[in-house]
Structure formats: structure tokens, C-alpha cells
Amino acid sequence: MIVAGIDLGSATGKAVVMKNGEIAGAAVLSSTTNPHNTAELVLNQAIEKAGLSSINQIDNIISTGYGRLNISYAEDNLSEISCHAKGAHWMVPSIRTVIDVGGQDCKVISVSPKGTVLEFKMNDRCAAGTGRFFEAMARALCCGLDGISAMENQGDDPCPISNQCSVFAESEVVTLVNDGIKLEDIIAGINMSVASRLTSMSRRVGIVDEVALTGGCSKNLGLAAALEKKIKTKIVHLPYDPQIAGALGASLFAAERLELRLQNEKEAVNQ
Amino acid sequence: METNIESEAYQTFVEATQTLNNTELKNWKRDGGKVVGYFCSTVPEEVFTAAGLAPFRMRATGSTNTELSDACFSNINCSFPRHAMNLALEGEFDFLDGMVCLNSCDHVRRIYDNWIRNLDTHFVKVMSLPRKVEQPQIEWYDDEIKILIKDVEESFDVEITQEKLNDAIKLHNEVRELQKEVFRLRTVENPPLNGVEALNVIVAGTAIPKARYKVLLEQFLKDMEGVKGKGGHRVRVMIVGGELDDPEFINVIENEGALVVTDSTCFGTRLFWRPVSESYDDPVTALANYYIFDRPSCPRMTGDQERRMDFTLEMAKEFKVDGVIGERLLFCDQWSVEHYMNNNDLKKAGIPFLQIDREYILSGKGQLSTRVQAFIETLEGKGIKYEEVV
Numbered sequence: 001m002i003v004a005g006i007d008l009g010s011a012t013g014k015a016v017v018m019k020n021g022e023i024a025g026a027a028v029l030s031s032t033t034n035p036h037n038t039a040e041l042v043l044n045q046a047i048e049k050a051g052l053s054s055i056n057q058i059d060n061i062i063s064t065g066y067g068r069l070n071i072s073y074a075e076d077n078l079s080e081i082s083c084h085a086k087g088a089h090w091m092v093p094s095i096r097t098v099i100d101v102g103g104q105d106c107k108v109i110s111v112s113p114k115g116t117v118l119e120f121k122m123n124d125r126c127a128a129g130t131g132r133f134f135e136a137m138a139r140a141l142c143c144g145l146d147g148i149s150a151m152e153n154q155g156d157d158p159c160p161i162s163n164q165c166s167v168f169a170e171s172e173v174v175t176l177v178n179d180g181i182k183l184e185d186i187i188a189g190i191n192m193s194v195a196s197r198l199t200s201m202s203r204r205v206g207i208v209d210e211v212a213l214t215g216g217c218s219k220n221l222g223l224a225a226a227l228e229k230k231i232k233t234k235i236v237h238l239p240y241d242p243q244i245a246g247a248l249g250a251s252l253f254a255a256e257r258l259e260l261r262l263q264n265e266k267e268a269v270n271q
Numbered sequence: 272m273e274t275n276i277e278s279e280a281y282q283t284f285v286e287a288t289q290t291l292n293n294t295e296l297k298n299w300k301r302d303g304g305k306v307v308g309y310f311c312s313t314v315p316e317e318v319f320t321a322a323g324l325a326p327f328r329m330r331a332t333g334s335t336n337t338e339l340s341d342a343c344f345s346n347i348n349c350s351f352p353r354h355a356m357n358l359a360l361e362g363e364f365d366f367l368d369g370m371v372c373l374n375s376c377d378h379v380r381r382i383y384d385n386w387i388r389n390l391d392t393h394f395v396k397v398m399s400l401p402r403k404v405e406q407p408q409i410e411w412y413d414d415e416i417k418i419l420i421k422d423v424e425e426s427f428d429v430e431i432t433q434e435k436l437n438d439a440i441k442l443h444n445e446v447r448e449l450q451k452e453v454f455r456l457r458t459v460e461n462p463p464l465n466g467v468e469a470l471n472v473i474v475a476g477t478a479i480p481k482a483r484y485k486v487l488l489e490q491f492l493k494d495m496e497g498v499k500g501k502g503g504h505r506v507r508v509m510i511v512g513g514e515l516d517d518p519e520f521i522n523v524i525e526n527e528g529a530l531v532v533t534d535s536t537c538f539g540t541r542l543f544w545r546p547v548s549e550s551y552d553d554p555v556t557a558l559a560n561y562y563i564f565d566r567p568s569c570p571r572m573t574g575d576q577e578r579r580m581d582f583t584l585e586m587a588k589e590f591k592v593d594g595v596i597g598e599r600l601l602f603c604d605q606w607s608v609e610h611y612m613n614n615n616d617l618k619k620a621g622i623p624f625l626q627i628d629r630e631y632i633l634s635g636k637g638q639l640s641t642r643v644q645a646f647i648e649t650l651e652g653k654g655i656k657y658e659e660v661v
Contacts (some may be wrong), residue, residue, distance in 0.1 A: 051533070066637060081645035105638075117649045119618075122642055124601070124628045 003060045003258060004016060005250025006039050008067025011103025011131050012216060013038040014247040015046035017058065018255060025050030026244045031103075035067035053057035060258040062250040066104075074089065075257065081109055081120050083249030088212045089115030090252055091238045091245070096208040099198055099227070099235075100245070101217035103131040108202045121201045126165065129197040131216050133166045134223075136191045140173045141183065148187055149220040155184030158226075161193040169193070187222065195226035202231055210236045272467050272522050275501075276495035284475035287478040287517065291332055291358070292366045295479040299325050304480065306425065310355075310382060311375035311539040313400055313569070315416055315558045317547070320437035320481050322429045327367065328477030328538075330516045331355040331631060343385045346645070348559040348633035349378040349602045351514050356382055359390060367374040369394030369426070371419070376571055376605055398598065402573045404564050413559035420555070433513055436554035440534055440547045441480055446544035449488045451478065453495075454540065457532045458590055461500025466510070466521040466531025473515050474538055504530035506650045509587055511535045511613060512598035513569065513606055519633050527643040533590035535583050536598075541567045544582075570609035579609075580616045593650045594623040596643070601628050 002024075007014040009031065017025040027045035032038045047055065055073070061249055063074035064083040071077070080100070088098045089111050100107040106129050110118040127133055138145050147153055159176055162169050169190075176186050194217075213224055213235050219242075240248070274281070296306060307319045308327045316326035335605035337344075358364060359382075370392050372383035375542035377590035383397040398415050401408035404524040420431050453472055456463055464472075472491065476484050505528035510521070516538045521531050534540055545566045551557040567582040568575045587595065597613050610626045617624045625646040627639060 066641070078639055078649055081641075082648045105641075117645065119623065120645060120649070121626075145577035204611070 001255060002050075002052070002058050003251050003254035004043060005083065005247040005254055006043055006061065006063045006065075006071055006074065007083065007244075007246035007250060008035055008039055008063065008065040008070065009080075009216070009246070010066050010105075012243070013042040013065075013067070014244050014255050015039075015042040016244050016247040016251045017050040018248075018251045019044045019050065021255070023240065023248065025052075026241065026247070028152065028161070028241070028243055031067075034049045035070040037061075039067065039071050048069065056262075059252040060262070062254040062257070064246050064250045067156050074086045075254065078250065078253055080105075080246045081107060081122075082117055083246040084214050085109045085111045085117045086115050086249030086252050087245035087247070088214050088238065088249075089240075090248060091240055092210065092212065092236050094210050094237060095212045097202070097205070097211045099202065099211065099213050100215040100246075101130060101194075101198070101213070101220075101223070102215040106128050106130050106198060106201070106215075106217075108198065108205045110205045110208065119205050121204050123197075123201070128166050128169065129194045132222065133169070133194065134190070134217060136166050136170045137173060139176065140170050141186065143183070143187070145220070148190060149222055151225065153184050153187045154191065154225060155182055155188040156188075157182075157185045157188070158192040159185050159189035161186075161189040188226070191220065191222040191226040192230075193243060194223055198227060199230040207231055207233060209233055212236050212238055212245075214238070214242040214245035216243050272518060273349060274468055276464065276468060276494065276498055278491055280491040280494060281471070283479070284291055284471045284489055284491070287475035287586055288471045288516070289332065289476075291330065291363055293461045293475075293478055295483055296325065296327065296366065296531070299480050299483075300366065306366060307369035307371060307394065307423075308364060308367045308420060309371040309373075310379050311373040311400075312542055313375060313562050314371050314373050315419070315562055316481075317436065317439040317443050317554075318416065318419055318431065320442060321431045321435040322423050322427060324369070324423070324427065325480040326467075326477075329355055329364075329370075329472070330478075331358055331531075333363075334358050334632060340385070340553070341547045343380065344378075347602055348381070349376070349600050351600055352382050352589055354377045354631050355514065359386065364390075364392075367392055369396075369423075371395075372397045373400050375569070376603070378602070390477050394423070394618060396422055400571075401563070402571070403567060404572050404575050409559050412563050413555055415557050433554055434516065436558075437549075439481075440549060440554055440557060442485065444546040444549065445479060446476065446485050446488065447546050449492065449541040451486070452492060454533060456495060459500065461502050462530070462532060462569065463495055463498040463500050463611070465501050465525055467518040467525060468533075469531070469539065470516070470518045470521055472544065474518075476542075477538070501530065504528055505647050506530070506593040507532045507591060508604075509533045509535070509583075509590060509592040510539070510598060511583055511595055513537055513603065514600065514631075515598055517631075517633060520598070520629065520639075523633070523639050524643050527640055527647060529594075529596075529647050531644055533586045534581070535567060535586055537569060540586060541582075544586075570605040574592055576609065580613070583613070583617075584620060587620075592622070594646060595626065596646070597624060597626045599628050601630055631647065645659060 068077035319326040321400035
């Protein structure tokens with residue numbers, strides 16, 4: 001059985017192809033202004049990596065993410081909340097809390113032992129604490145996203161930075177730069193401010209071990225370290241790219257639905 | 272927004288909800304009637320009916336920007352008063368003969384200050400609503416209502432007798448009873464009206480002169496008799512929140528598959544679920560008791576959260592809801608902590624809760640849809656229904 005999940009996010013498109021319950025191919029691409037194109041490009045890459053030649057070889061596809069309604073060949077769509085929970089739980093079944101930091105959203109998801117969503121909290125309608133925020137900060141500091149992430153750049157004395165608004169935080173950072181504050185302390189301050197925002201969201205849901213960090217921003221090592229300090233618990237290392245958790249979850253749902261359909265068909269024949 | 276309700280009365284409700292100066296109000300004015308606008312559902316609109324005036328609950332329906340009002344508000348003020356004031360400055364409320372404001376919150380009460388400086392409406396007053404819900408506050412509000420009655424009498428040259436007040440209370444209670452009847456149609460598995468339609472019915476009741484609205488409501492209930500039940504929804508939800516008068520917001524939720532079956536909002540059940548007591552000798556005492564204590568309160572009232580939660584649970588049970596959606600206008604301080612408490616209390620009661628922050632004018636539909644879809648998926652067997660099979 002070959003299935004796929006496509007996660008069309010605000011910043012990147014992700015696709016996962018699974019063969020008989022194992023990840024056969026995965027791809028991550030920057031989103032284009034055309035969601036159809038992004039989906040096609042990223043899915044084709046995943047198909048190629050899985051050693052397949054065509055979308056026709058895939059038995060079922062589920063879509064998720066902001067562009068989830070734009071994929072006509074998907075059987076159905078599900079929210080990225082359900083998909084991230086499912087994907088992260090599949091990677092490490094002992095996970096009970098998923099913190100997903102994407103391009104324009106961040107969310108904390110409480111996960112059941114079965115991998116379903118018990119409760120979730122999402123950021124209000126503001127880009128603070130998301131990938132867009134880090135992009136703006138990297139621009140202001142001319143250090144790139146890698147510069148924000150690198151552990152050697154996490155200063156010992158993080159500057160307090162407003163976690164309210166990306167635009168104002170950017171001006172705040174510009175002021176700090178002009179005041180001659182050490183770059184490392186500003187970077188540590190930026191990561192700390194996002195971590196503290198995620199912590200208060202987590203407190204509304206309640207943090208239950210073990211905790212996973214997913215989404216594009218999970219690659220920010222500085223953020224992960226700051227978050228561990230704030231929530232006072234270790235973040236589990238995921239055995240696969242945490243950015244594909246949503247697409248992986250979607251492909252797992254695609255497999256479940258297909259199995260159910262086949263089972264129902266079999267029962268109908270037997271009757 | 273599609274509907275399968277074939278009813279002229281319903282079309283009138285839709286028109287009244289989508290506009291401010293609606294046809295029924297225009298007819299009322301054409302016949303020499305006067306209209307008094309009021310902010311907040313704690314203003315005793317029975318007083319206006321008793322004075323022969325049509326009460327009109329203020330909204331900002333149709334507003335598209337806040338260019339004019341942002342000069343007198345700030346951008347961390349709630350979007351509702353900013354849009355409402357903007358419409359006022361554009362002349363959209365020129366049909367009003369009076370406007371009564373209340374210190375319902377620190378954002379809305381500033382409308383009074385801005386109104387008296389910028390507009391020359393014939394009658395503009397502000398009432399003072401106390402914070403607690405005990406006997407001294409009932410007496411305080413009793414005084415406030417008496418002051419309002421005197422002001423209305425003087426400004427409109429009318430006499431508001433006890434008899435007229437009793438008649439107004441009776442009429443408003445009859446309307447409340449009919450509204451309850453409409454809402455009770457939604458307790459069944461496939462209700463004949465959805466959340467969008469129910470909101471249209473209730474908002475119209477705050478914009479059409481009461482006696483006329485009562486006739487339309489009776490007609491509407493008759494028209495509802497043969498209407499087919501709505502199917503196809505995945506879950507039943509209740510909305511808890513404040514100033515929600517926009518059917519489009521409900522429409523986004525219902526399009527995702529969550530049928531809105533009841534609410535605790537101030538354009539919803541809190542307006543009509545409890546009647547004004549008709550057993551007091553003095554109708555003003557009855558009104559004071561009603562607006563301070565008898566009806567479900569708004570979170571601006573201190574020390575009353577427990578009773579508010581009891582009311583939410585009562586509604587959730589009667590209407591068999593799967594989950595509760597808490598809505599809050601951005602920057603609303605009353606509802607922010609209230610929803611935190613709602614979340615915790617509902618969790619204890621085993622009812623999942625989703626909080627949505629919104630702007631007065633619907634925006635960010637994609638983000639709203641995502642949250643609602645995820646909530647529905649959470650409600651459906653706490654995951655996905657077919658999971659047990661696999």
C-alpha cells in the first residue's frame with residue numbers, strides 16, 4: 001500500500017510518501033505563490049525519492065496545512081493540528097505534547113496515547129513567535145536563520161525583547177544593535193522571547209512529558225534550548241525531520257482511511 | 272448564506288440584521304415614531320418602549336474602516352466601538368433621536384465622550400452600571416433607571432407611568448418567551464434552523480420596534496412548522512461570548528461542519544432566557560432586579576462567574592452540545608480572563624472548549640476555519656471516528 005500526505009504551509013510545502021507503513025520518501029520546498037504548483041513540485045520530489053515514477057502509483061492522498069483545500073487529487077483534508085499530533089506520535093509513541101512552530105502559526109497540542117488530539121492552543125492572529133518573526137529578526141541582524149539557530153550564538157545574557165509584535169520587536173532589535181549590544185545576547189533574547197510566548201501557551205494546555213518540537217522552527221537549536229529552559233523539561237529528539245511531521249500525519253491518515261475503505265469493501269463482498 | 276426557510280418574516284429579520292436603518296424602522300419613523308439607540312444589553316430598553324420610543328441596539332454592521340474614529344480612539348481599543356463611532360461620524364446613525372451609553376466597558380463608554388463632542392443628537396445620556404450583583408447594586412441601578420425615566424420624559428415630552436412600564440415589561444417578556452420557543456426548535460438532532468438563521472432572528476429583535484417584532488416572530492414560528500431539519504453537520508457547538516451580531520462569523524463555523532445550536536452571548540440567550548419578574552409592585556424595582564441579578568450577567572460584573580458558568584452548563588445540557596466555542600473581540604479585557612476560567616471549568620465538566628479571538632469585522636477566515644476544523648476533529652471521537660476500526 002502506497003500513500004502520501006501533503007502539508008502546504010505558509011512558508012514551505014512538505015510531502016511524505018509511505019510504503020507499507022514506512023517512510024519511503026519525503027520533501028520540503030519553499031512555497032510558491034501558486035499552491036497547486038507547490039503541491040505538485042513537492043509531491044513529485046517525494047515520489048522520486050521513494051523510487052516511484054508517477055502519482056498514479058499512490059493509492060491515497062490526504063492534504064493538510066493552509067493550502068489544504070487547493071489539492072484536488074487529495075481524498076480529503078484534515079487540519080494540521082491533527083496531522084502534527086499524528087505524525088509526531090508515530091515518530092515517538094511516548095509523546096504527549098507537541099509544540100509546532102511554523103511559518104505563521106504556533107500551536108501547542110496535547111496528544112492522547114493513541115496519537116489523537118486532546119486539546120490545542122494556537123497563537124492569536126499575530127506573527128510573533130513564528131517563522132516570519134525569525135525571518136524578520138534575521139533580516140534586522142543580517143545573520144540569516146542559521147545565525148539565529150547556531151548554539152555558539154546564544155549569548156549568556158539574553159536581552160529582554162517584547163514578545164507582542166514582530167514589527168515592534170524588529171525596531172526594538174534595531175535599537176539594541178545601535179546601542180552596541182552584543183549580537184549573541186540579542187539572538188539569545190529573540191529565542192527567549194519566543195520560548196516564553198510558547199511557554200504561556202503550553203501552560204494553558206498543560207505540559208505532559210514527553211514533549212516534541214515540530215514545524216520549520218524546530219530546526220532553530222537556540223529556540224529549542226531556550227524552550228527547554230523555560231518549560232523545564234527536555235525536548236525529545238525525533239528520529240525523522242520534525243518539519244515533515246504534518247505531512248507524515250496526513251499520510252498516516254491516508255493509510256488508515258484506505259485500510260478502512262478496503263475492509264468495508266471486503267465485508268460488503270462477503271455479505 | 273443559504274437558507275431553506277421560506278418566510279417573509281425571516282426575510283424581514285435578515286434585512287434588519289444586515290442593515291442599521293431597516294425598513295421596519297423607516298416605516299416607524301415615517302409614521303412619526305422616534306428611535307433611541309443604546310449600547311449594551313444592560314440598558315433597560317423597556318423604558319423606551321414605555322415612552323413610545325423604539326429602542327435600537329447599537330451595532331456597526333456594514334462598517335468597512337475606522338479612519339474617522341481612530342482619531343478619537345487608539346488602535347488598542349476594541350474594534351467594535353471604533354467601527355460604531357466611525358459609522359456615527361459618517362452620519363449612518365442620523366436616524367436616531369437619542370443615544371444612551373453605559374459604562375459597560377472602558378472602550379464602549381468612551382463612545383459617549385466622543386459622541387457629545389462630535390454629534391448633535393437630540394438626546395444623549397450615559398448610565399452608570401455598578402460592578403457587583405447584590406442588593407446595594409440593585410438599589411443603585413433602581414436610581415439610575417429612575418433618572419433615565421425622568422430624562423426621557425423631559426426630553427421627549429412624554430409621561431412614563433407605572434402602567435405603561437408594566438405594559439412594556441409584559442410585551443418584552445412575551446417577546447422573550449417567543450424567542451425561547453424559536454431556540455427550543457434547536458434542541459432536536461436535526462434542527463430546522465441553524466446558528467446563522469437563529470442569529471438573524473435575535474439581532475432583528477433589537478432593531479425592529481417591539482410590538483411589530485412580536486407579530487413577525489409569531490408569524491415566523493408558524494412558518495417554521497413545515498421546515499425540514501438541517502442535516503450533514505459533524506458536531507453540535509455552543510458559542511459563549513459577548514457582542515456577536517455577525518451571522519457571517521457563525522457561517523464560517525457552520526461551513527466547517529459544526530452546527531451552532533445555542534449560545535450564551537448578549538445577542539443571544541442572555542437577552543431572553545430569563546423574564547423580568549412581574550410580581551414586584553414597582554416595575555422599576557423589577558427592572559433593576561432583572562438587569563443586575565435575574566438575567567445571566569456579562570463578565571464585566573464582578574464575583575458572578577460561577578452563576579455564568581452554571582448558565583453555560585445549563586444551555587450546554589439542554590441543547591446537547593459536543594463542545595463550546597468561546598469568542599472574544601481582540602483587546603476585550605472582560606472576556607480574556609473569563610475564557611481562561613471557562614476553559615478550566617468546562618474541562619472539568621468534560622466539555623471541550625475552543626477560544627477564538629476576532630475583530631468586529633470578520634477577517635482571517637482561513638485561520639478561523641483551521642481552528643474550527645481542528646476542534647471538530649478533536650470532538651469527533653476525540654480524534655477520528657474510524658480509528659477504532661483500524
